[in-house]
Amino acid sequence: MTCEAQGVSGRAWYVSEGAGLVPRKPRLLDTVRDALRLRHYSRRTERAYLGWIRRYIMFHAKRHPAEMGAAEVSRFLSSLAVEGRVSASTQNQALAALLFLYGPVLGVELPWLDDLVRAVRPERLPVVLSRDEVRAVLLALRGTSRLMAVLLYGAGLRLLECARLRVKDLDFAANQIVVRSGKGDRDRVTLLPGVVRPALERHLARVRAQHERDLRAGAGWVELPHALARKYPNGGREWPWQWVFPATRTYTEGTAGQRRRHHLHETVT
Structure with missing residues (x-):
């Protein structure tokens, strides 16, 4: 018999009869969070990256990112620009989150990322008050x-x-x-x-x-x-x-x- 218990750290454990506590395989977003904190990213960036990765997964009907690649990333980013009408800086932040996911977290080689074009931010003069x-x-x-x-x-x-x-x-x-x-x-x-x-x-x-x-x-x-x-x-x-x-x-x-x-x-x- 196996059931789930909550540890002091907030992580879940599997309790198996005769086997004691067995750590459950960490969830993907927990792994991303740990990787961000290990590298001292700000909590603000952490929230943003986790949000984009969650949206990416939900956009593709909860498929695991390891099963996806250039085509799925490109479709997601295009949907942000065309349907979501987000700014270039927002689109680039989403791309940065996915780069972090596929690189430091999943350890996936990313040669196909060379073909992805970053959104260009329009040049605007700042408004200076008198x-x-x-x-x-x-x-x-x-x-x-x-x-x-x-x-x-x-x-x-x-x-x-x-x-x-x-x-x-x-x-x-x-x-x-x-x-x-x-x-x-x-x-x-x-x-x-x-x-x-x-x-x-x-x-x-x-x-x-x-x-x-x-x-x-x-x-x-x-x-x-x-x-x-x-x-x-x-x-x-x-x-x-x-x-x-x-x-x-x-x-x-x-x-x-x-x-x-x-x-x-x-x-x-």
Whole structure:
């Protein structure tokens, strides 16, 4: 007799009489997730790649990707462009996900990928606001949105870079901001605008008070990058690691059971 049980790690095991626990063969998407985390891909990329691979499998009536090849990949990408009318960058992200699936995960030789043409992104000039237009936008904003907008404009931050700032990334003594894992996954240092300093200090005082309330309630955790959670088991509750712009709600992380706050989502600002 064989039945299924759930392990501590969240993976399923087969329980066989007289044989103890026998690990089940991992699901394909679990294998993809493990491969992405082994290579330190961001959680954002992980979600995107898993989503595209799942859509690819469902598009072909749940056939296993190992049974498919160039024709199936080409049909899927064409359907995105023709029927889904996705942008060139979105189509290329889907292709990147499938490249990862067939290469590092399935270990399939990919000579046929040379025949697949990447979608070409149209060249467009960026829209640059005048100083008066920027001033008008900033005056129309209030609260956290205005504070983030001033940082975007004054420090040259991208929206997601601003949302991901941690307390330790702000150096008030040197008037600097350290941007972690920015474009190209590189760190860089930029100017902390003096005009935003008073408002930012008041904002951090409110965030710290909220963090202390979270700690008293048994929460106060944030996700740490890469393997730092193992190196610093309690680091996720320490003030320097907290988000400068935390989300308004907490959530419970499944594996460790920690009550955490994510950073403010960029679509909220």
